[in-house]
Amino acid sequence: MLPRRIPWLTFAAPRNFHALVQALAPWLVRGAVVLAIAGLYTGFFVAPPDYQQGNSYRILFIHVPTAWMGMFLYLLMAMYAVIHLVWRIKMADVMARCLAPTGALMTFVALWTGALWGAPTWGTFWVWDARLTSTLVLLFLYLGYMALRSAVDDREKGGRAASLLALVGVVNVPIIYFSVEWWHTLHQGMSVTLTSAPSMAPSMFTALLLMTGACWLYCAAVTLRRAQVDVLEREADTQWVRDVVQRREVNGVSRPGAAVADESAAVREEGRS
Amino acid sequence: MWDGVGDFIAMGGHGPYVWGSYGVFAALLIAEVLLLGRQRRRTRAMLVRRCRRQVAAQSHWGPES
Amino acid sequence: MTKRQKRLTLVVGVLAGLVIATALILNAFRDSMVFFVTPSEVMAMTELPERKFRIGGLVESGSVVRADDSAKVSFRVTDTARSVVVTYDGILPDLFREGQGVVAEGWIDTEGTFHADKVLARHDEEYMPAEAQAAIERAGHPPGAGQEY
Numbered sequence: 208m209l210p211r212r213i214p215w216l217t218f219a220a221p222r223n224f225h226a227l228v229q230a231l232a233p234w235l236v237r238g239a240v241v242l243a244i245a246g247l248y249t250g251f252f253v254a255p256p257d258y259q260q261g262n263s264y265r266i267l268f269i270h271v272p273t274a275w276m277g278m279f280l281y282l283l284m285a286m287y288a289v290i291h292l293v294w295r296i297k298m299a300d301v302m303a304r305c306l307a308p309t310g311a312l313m314t315f316v317a318l319w320t321g322a323l324w325g326a327p328t329w330g331t332f333w334v335w336d337a338r339l340t341s342t343l344v345l346l347f348l349y350l351g352y353m354a355l356r357s358a359v360d361d362r363e364k365g366g367r368a369a370s371l372l373a374l375v376g377v378v379n380v381p382i383i384y385f386s387v388e389w390w391h392t393l394h395q396g397m398s399v400t401l402t403s404a405p406s407m408a409p410s411m412f413t414a415l416l417l418m419t420g421a422c423w424l425y426c427a428a429v430t431l432r433r434a435q436v437d438v439l440e441r442e443a444d445t446q447w448v449r450d451v452v453q454r455r456e457v458n459g460v461s462r463p464g465a466a467v468a469d470e471s472a473a474v475r476e477e478g479r480s
Numbered sequence: 481m482w483d484g485v486g487d488f489i490a491m492g493g494h495g496p497y498v499w500g501s502y503g504v505f506a507a508l509l510i511a512e513v514l515l516l517g518r519q520r521r522r523t524r525a526m527l528v529r530r531c532r533r534q535v536a537a538q539s540h541w542g543p544e545s
Numbered sequence: 546m547t548k549r550q551k552r553l554t555l556v557v558g559v560l561a562g563l564v565i566a567t568a569l570i571l572n573a574f575r576d577s578m579v580f581f582v583t584p585s586e587v588m589a590m591t592e593l594p595e596r597k598f599r600i601g602g603l604v605e606s607g608s609v610v611r612a613d614d615s616a617k618v619s620f621r622v623t624d625t626a627r628s629v630v631v632t633y634d635g636i637l638p639d640l641f642r643e644g645q646g647v648v649a650e651g652w653i654d655t656e657g658t659f660h661a662d663k664v665l666a667r668h669d670e671e672y673m674p675a676e677a678q679a680a681i682e683r684a685g686h687p688p689g690a691g692q693e694y
Contacts, residue, residue, distance in 0.1 A: 251488075252481060252482075255481065255674035255675070255676075256492065256674065256675065257672050257673065257674070258673055258674060258675045258677070258678035259640060259642070259645070259668060260640065260668065260672075261491075261492040261493075261494065262491040262492040262494050262498065263491070263492070263494035263497055263498060264672055265491070265498055266497065266498055266501045266502075267672070269501060269502060269505050270501070273505070289556055292552060292556050293549060293552045293553045293556055294549060295549075308512070309512070312508055312509075312512060315508070316504070316505050316508060319501065319504055319505075320501040320504075320505065323497040323498075323500050323501045324497065324501070326497060327494050327497050327638075327639055328638070328639065328640050328666060328668055329638060329640070329665045329666050329667065329668075330637070330638025330639075330640075330641075330664065330665045330666055331663075331665055334580070334665070335580075336580035337580065374556065374559070374560060375559075375563060377560075378563055378564055378567045382567070382571070389571075390575075390579050390580065391579050391580050391581050391582070391583070391601060392580050393580055393581075393601075393648055393665060393667055395646075395667065395668055395669055395670045396669075396670045397670060398670040398671075398672065406670050406671045406672070407671070407672035407673065408672060408673045408674055408677060411672050411673075425509065429512060429513070429516060432516055432520070433516055433519075436516070436519050436520050436523050439523050439524075439527060440523055440526075443526070443527060443530060444530075448527060449530075449531055449534070452524075452527045452528055452530075452531045453531060455524075
């Protein structure tokens, strides 16, 4: 008997990855919508105004989750970049590439909402303090990564160069995170840390957690879908893609559920043989 | 907590900042989802075209053995 | 070593080198990356800076004096150990409050008075409803007292 495949490499196979996303993405989207509705309700109708800032603090419910996602997605991207550089696993490069646009979006929103929050509270849209500057650098790293990929015609070479950039830029993430502790910044310190109780009212913290969950699920759904499209394009000439397309043709595009069931059945069958 | 819709929109005088934040975030998410959807439809159409072309070629030349 | 091991060593090496280099650079620029200096640090300066700089701290309670006929205002910025008198002519941000954080940009004269041409409010990381804040004050722990600079 042949040794079983290492489980964590299962979804590095494009075919399995496609089936996984097909089954997972609708649930991620549903989860994101549910959490977002709960989070917005809690944030706007349960959480009271802040004793100092009044209602402008409600920007926090998107500012903080997007800032966290901006950093988190970069760490993920760098991790996939390492896997791509060392083990030359194609799927890792696909994942890194597909994380970048969403990471850039999240970072941009964090900067944008930060500016609109800073204007009424600090009295300025922007200052060049360590926290704000390093976050701007994060946005440029995402944009640089995407630009580098599209600038090099050779997909393989461009991917490797971009992975290296992603890897180099990862030192910026701890700088962003700890900047408010290492230096005097205009930006206040951390309200939420792993080691101590959050310094905000429970209803505010609940809204923040719900919105963070919604953001996380949204990012997962969008990046996985993007990677799925990328995989289909790359593998357009393989038999499994033709099978997927044909099955969809037979079942009809209007019934995606049937196609999903068929696909996962096919994958299970393949696993048995 | 809110004294009617007007009070909610006003956000204690910080309405433009709060809704400017949420509005831009929502617009960007919608834009990303729409762009991705367009890309998906394009790819699917491309794959279907290829598949049909191949099926047509096979029926013309007979099945590959 | 296999090719893969070589690549792994290379990647880890590059990353380690980068982290060390960044740490050294950040350490070297430690002082100039500071967005503001505290009143104690101002007092410890041996010569007055010629360029504009920023000082930060808390607005000392009861120190705010507003002019009757203009927008001129003066207040003391404290880090609880030392304090500096700041004068400012302009509109203060909403969150400018006694006992709250503030960052002022300007220059300091030989008398030790800081002439600000920009004042920014700095808020703490505490978020709570007004009722909770009132309860805390009744208990005798004003917010912001725990803020460190």
